[in-house]
Amino acid sequence: xxxxxxxxxxxxxxxxxxxxxxxxxxxxxxxxxxxxxxxxxxxxxxxxxxxxxxxxxxxxxxxxxxxxxxxxxxxxxxxxxxxxxxxxxxxxxxxxxxxxxxxxxxxxxxxxxxxxxxxxxxxxxxxxxxxxxxxxxxxxxxxxxxxxxxxxxxxxxxxxxxxxxxxxxxxxxxxxxxxxxxxxxxxxxxxxxxxxxxxxxxxxxxxxxxxxxxxxxxxxxxxxxxxxxxxxxxxxxxxxxxxxxxxxxxxxxxxxxxxxxxxxxxxxxxxxxxxxxxxxxxxxxxxxxxxxxxxxxxxxxxxxxxxxxxxxxxxxxxxxxxxxxxxxxxxxxxxxxxxxxxxxxxxxxxxxxxxxxxxxxxxxxxxxxxxxxxxxxxxxxxxxxxxxxxxxxxxxxxxxxxxxxxxxxxxxxxxxxxxxxxxxxxxxxxxxxxxxxxxxxxxxxxxxxxxxxxxxxxxxxxxxxxxxxxxxxxxxxxxxxxxxxxxxx
Numbered sequence: 001x002x003x004x005x006x007x008x009x010x011x012x013x014x015x016x017x018x019x020x021x022x023x024x025x026x027x028x029x030x031x032x033x034x035x036x037x038x039x040x041x042x043x044x045x046x047x048x049x050x051x052x053x054x055x056x057x058x059x060x061x062x063x064x065x066x067x068x069x070x071x072x073x074x075x076x077x078x079x080x081x082x083x084x085x086x087x088x089x090x091x092x093x094x095x096x097x098x099x100x101x102x103x104x105x106x107x108x109x110x111x112x113x114x115x116x117x118x119x120x121x122x123x124x125x126x127x128x129x130x131x132x133x134x135x136x137x138x139x140x141x142x143x144x145x146x147x148x149x150x151x152x153x154x155x156x157x158x159x160x161x162x163x164x165x166x167x168x169x170x171x172x173x174x175x176x177x178x179x180x181x182x183x184x185x186x187x188x189x190x191x192x193x194x195x196x197x198x199x200x201x202x203x204x205x206x207x208x209x210x211x212x213x214x215x216x217x218x219x220x221x222x223x224x225x226x227x228x229x230x231x232x233x234x235x236x237x238x239x240x241x242x243x244x245x246x247x248x249x250x251x252x253x254x255x256x257x258x259x260x261x262x263x264x265x266x267x268x269x270x271x272x273x274x275x276x277x278x279x280x281x282x283x284x285x286x287x288x289x290x291x292x293x294x295x296x297x298x299x300x301x302x303x304x305x306x307x308x309x310x311x312x313x314x315x316x317x318x319x320x321x322x323x324x325x326x327x328x329x330x331x332x333x334x335x336x337x338x339x340x341x342x343x344x345x346x347x348x349x350x351x352x353x354x355x356x357x358x359x360x361x362x363x364x365x366x367x368x369x370x371x372x373x374x375x376x377x378x379x380x381x382x383x384x385x386x387x388x389x390x391x392x393x394x395x396x397x398x399x400x401x402x403x404x405x406x407x408x409x410x411x412x413x414x415x416x417x418x419x420x421x422x423x424x425x426x427x428x429x430x431x432x433x434x435x436x437x438x439x440x441x442x443x444x445x446x447x448x449x450x451x452x453x454x455x456x457x458x459x460x461x462x463x464x465x466x467x468x469x470x471x472x473x474x475x476x477x478x479x480x481x482x483x484x485x486x487x488x489x
Contacts (some may be wrong), residue, residue, distance in 0.1 A: 001394060001395045001396065001397045001398070001399060001400075001449070002397060002398070003199075003203055003397050003398030003414075004202070004203050004206035004207065004397040004398070005199070005202035005203050005206055005397070005398075007171050007195045007198045007199045007202065007414065008171065009170060009171050009172070010167075010170055010171070011170070011171045011194065011195065011198055012087065012166065012167070012169040012170065012171070012173075012175075012194045013084070013087050013175055013194050013197060013198065013235060014051070014084055014087050014088045014166050014169075016238050016239050017044075017047060017048050017051055017084055017088075017238065018048055018166075020044035020048070020238075020241060021044045021045050021047070021048035021049075024044055024241070025043065025044055025045040026043050026044070026045070027043060027044045027241055028041045028042065028043055028044075028243055029042060029043065029044050029047055029237075029238060029241050029243065029244065030042040030047060030077065030080070030237075030243065030244045030245065031218075031243055031244075031245045031260070032077045032245070032246075033245070033246075033259075037259075039245070039259065039260065042077075044241070047081075047084075050081055050085075050151075051081065051084045051085045051088055052085075052088065052159070052162060053151040053154065054081060054082065054085035054147055054150065054151045054154075055085040055086070055088035055089040055154070055162055055165075055166070056089075056151070056154030056155070056157035056162055057085075057147075057150040057151040057152070057153050057154035058085060058086065058089040058091065058116075058150070058154070059089050059154060059157050059161070059162065059165060060153045060154040060156065060157055061116070061140060061150070061153065061154075062115070062139070063086070063089050063091050063115060063116060064089070064090060064091070064165070065089075065090030065091070065165060065168060065169070066090065066091070066092060066173075066174070067090075067091045067092065067115045067116075068091065068092050068093075068094050068112045068113060068114040068115060068177065069082070069086045069091045069092070069093055069094065069114065069115070069116045069117070069118070070093075070094040070095075070096050070108065070109055070112065070114040070116070070117040070118070071083070071093060071094070071095055071096060071117070071118045071144075071225075071226075072096040072097075072098055072100070072105065072117060072118065072119050072120065072124045072127075072128065073098055073118065073119070073120035073124070073144055073225075074098050074120060074224070074248035074249070075221055075222060075223065075224055075225045075230060075246050075247070075248055076120070076144070076246045076248045077246050078118075078120075078144040078145075078147060079144075079225045079246070080225070080234055080238075080244070080246070081147070082118055082144070082147075083225075083234070084238075087166075087169065087175060087194075088162065088165070088166045089162075089165055089166075090165040090166070090168060090169055092174045092175065092176060092177060093175070093176045093177075094108065094109075094112045094114055094176070094177045094178075094179075094189075095176070095178055095179075095224075095225060095226035095227075095231075096108055096109075096117075096179075096226060097224060097226045098120065098121075098124060098224070098226075100127075101127075102127050102130050102131050103131075104187065105127055105128060105131060106131035106134055106135065107186050107187065108179050108187065108189075109128070109131075109135050109137075109138060110134065110135060110137075111179075111186075111189060111421065111422065112177050112189060112421065113137040114135075114137060114138060115137055115138065115139050115140065116138070116139060116140035116141075116142065117138060117140070117141055117142070118142050118143070118144050119141065119142070119143055119144065120143075120144045120145075125141060125143065128141055129141070169194060170194065171193060171194050171195030171198065172193055172194075172195060173193060173194055174191050174192070174193055174194075175192055175193055175194045175196075175197055176191075176192045176197075176231070177189040177190065177191055177192075177421050178190045178192060178226070178227075178228050178231070178373050180373050180374075188420045188421075188423055188426055189420055189421030189422070189423070190228075190373045190374050190417050190420060190421070191417055191418055191419060191420065191421050192228070192373075192376055192417055193417075193418060195414060196376045196414065196415055196416070196417060196418075197231070197232065197235050197376055198235075198239075199376075199398060199413070199414035199415050200232055200375075200376040200377065200378055200396070200414075200415040201232055201235045201236045201239055202239060203396050203397040203398045203399075203415075204232065204236060204378055204381065204396055205236055205239060205240050206397060207381065207383060207396060207397055208367075208381065208383065208384065210343070210384045210385075211242075211263075211264045211343050211345075211367075211384070212236060212237070212240045212242050213240050213242070214263070216243075216263065217242045217243070217263045217264065218242060218243035218244070218245065218260070218261075218262050218263055218264075219233065219237060219242065219243075219244060219245070219262045219263070219264050219265060219266065220245045220246070220247050220256055220257060220260045220262045220265065220338075221233055221234060221237075221244060221245065221246050221247070221266070222246075222247040222248075222250060222253055222256065222267075223266060223267065223268070227348075227373075227377075228371075228372075228373040228376060228377035229266065229268075229347050229348060229371070229377045229378075230266065231377060232376065232377045232378055233266045233345075245260045245262070247260070254336065257336075257337050257338040257341075258336075258338060260338065261338040261339055261340045262338055262340065262341060263340050263341065263342055263343070264341065264342065264343040264344060264345070265337075265341060265343075265344045265345070266344070266345045266347075267344060267345070267346060268346065268347065268348040268349060269346055269348070269349050269350065269351045269352065269355070270349075270485075272344070272346060272351065272355050272359065272366060273355065273479065273485075275333075275336075275337070276297075276355060276358060276359075276482075277482050279293065279329075279333055279336070280293055280297075280482055283329075292325075292328060292329065293329060295321070295325070296325035296328065296329035296330070297358055299318065299321045299322050299325050299361065300322070300325070300330065300357070300358045300359075300360075300361025300362045301354065301357040301358055301361055302314070302318055302361070303318060303322045303361040304356075304357035304358070304360040304361040304389070305357055306318060307360075308389075322361070326363075329362070330361075330362040330363050331363075333362050333364075334362070334363055334364060337364070341364055342363075342364065342365065343364070343365050343366075343367060343384065344359070344364060344365070344366045344367070345366075345367050345369060345381075346366050346367070346368045346369070347368070347369045347370065347371065347377075347378070350453065350472055350476055351366065351368045352476045352479065352480065353389050353390040354480050356368065356389035356390065357389055360387070360389070365384060365387060367381060367382040367383070367384065367387055367393070368381075368382055368389075368391070368392050368393065369381035369382065369392055369393055370392035370393070370451060370453055371415075372439060372441075373417075374416065374417045374430060374437055374439075375399075375411050375413075375415050375416055375417070375437060375439075376415040376416075376417065378396060378415070379395065379396060379399050379401065379411050379413070379415065380392050380393045380394060380395050380396060380399070380401060380451050381393040381394070381396055382394075382450075388448075388450045390452065391446070391450040391451055391452050392450075392451050392452070392453055393450060393451065394448070394449045394450055394451070395413075395449065395451075396413075396415070398413050398414055398415070399411065399412070399413035399415060400412040400413055401445060401449075401451055402436065403443065403444060403445055404438075406457070407442040407443065407444070407454075407457075408438060408439065408440065408441065408442060408457055409439045409441045409442070409443045409451070409453065410436040410437065410438060410439065411436070411437040411439060412434075412435055412436050412437065416431070416435065416437045417437075419431065440456055440457050440458065441453055441455070441456055441457070442454050442455045442456065442457055442460065442470060453472070454470040454472060454473060455470030455471060455472040455473075456472075459471055459472070461489075471488075471489035474487075474489045475487040475488065475489050
């Protein structure tokens with residue numbers, strides 16, 4: 001698919017922050033929840049000022065171009081602020097999952113040679129401190145709740161000096177090292193450049209204007225920002241100025257959705273499974289309600305499938321049932337998700353056709369995509385106007401997908417990472433001489449370029465007769481049973 005956006009060699013991720021502040025100072029780019037539970041608008045000017053102040057604080061503390069700054073925190077406003085301030089100072093951010101063990105934290109901080117780390121809670125700080133004797137490069141441990149003090153220390157750093165640091169970073173320079181939790185061995189650090197993130201985001205936004213560029217569009221980010229999927233949503237909102245909010249606690253997400261009322265969400269299939277199962281369980285309070293929900297779910301799936309048949313479409317009887325269940329079921333489901341949600345982006349694992357058709361029939365279009373950290377989180381995506389449920393969509397603009405002779409999915413494009421941090425052997429295994437990323441996933445392209453992912457090369461079951469069987473298809477059918485949360489074949 002031809003690229004919609006080309007990234008200039010001089011571009012960096014902080015350009016959008018300073019450009020917005022200069023051109024549209026009053027534009028709301030984020031909303032931040034205060035301690036009283038009130039959502040406060042964050043304008044382009046305010047965010048730029050906070051990024052600049054914190055970046056100068058980092059510079060005053062000795063953080064310079066190329067230095068690694070780690071973050072151990074849940075997804076919250078401060079995470080994004082630190083991310084962009086680190087980039088403005090010329091540094092490279094290193095996400096750490098807030099659930100990581102002390103051993104994992106030690107490995108990431110040692111391998112990345114992080115000079116500074118931010119911790120959200122005292123428990124996070126204690127985990128870091130417990131392994132600090134083995135971290136010779138670490139000089140600073142800062143708390144995310146004390147950013148004002150750090151920023152105040154940079155008042156002597158001039159705006160001109162900050163601008164020199166910020167604009168010295170170019171598209172080829174590293175922006176982040178994201179550690180992937182491999183099935184064996186220690187996590188490997190994927191080095192993602194400013195150009196990788198900008199190419200992936202700008203082309204995804206261009207392919208999905210209905211989501212990112214409509215007036216009043218917004219999202220509530222609850223996925224861990226340590227994951228590349230959440231990271232491209234963060235950057236994807238700040239580039240076109242969709243309003244971004246953060247919610248750190250998955251257990252209270254329903255409250256966050258009701259308060260923030262987003263127009264789109266990014267989630268993993270488990271979220272959509274839990275939403276469906278919760279609605280089904282609530283309906284099981286009586287036999288009549290249970291029968292109504294079962295019939296409504298069947299009508300939603302049938303309605304969605306009928307719309308794939310442009311010639312026939314839904315018949316009069318189905319249209320009548322769908323209109324009835326819109327009043328009885330679908331409207332309530334959407335209300336539970338904030339009432340304004342139109343689109344959701346699903347990635348990280350197979351969604352399954354059943355859920356895709358159900359949500360589309362209920363008025364929420366779930367667009368399934370595919371990618372991996374080494375491809376900056378996204379390589380293919382279904383589009384609002386061309387959503388082939390059961391596939392992970394067509395390549396994003398600028399990305400090429402190929403299927404190797406053994407069925408392995410190969411990716412090429414400006415979103416493909418330059419290599420693993422300090423691990424040439426692993427890089428040589430993932431990237432061939434032609435620049436193709438070998439994903440380890442098995443899949444197939446149809447005649448329209450839509451990709452289906454059928455499993456992992458390492459998970460293929462070879463029968464006694466020599467037949468290759470991908471367990472993912474069977475696992476998806478098992479998960480269709482509401483009593484089964486996870487399945488392993």
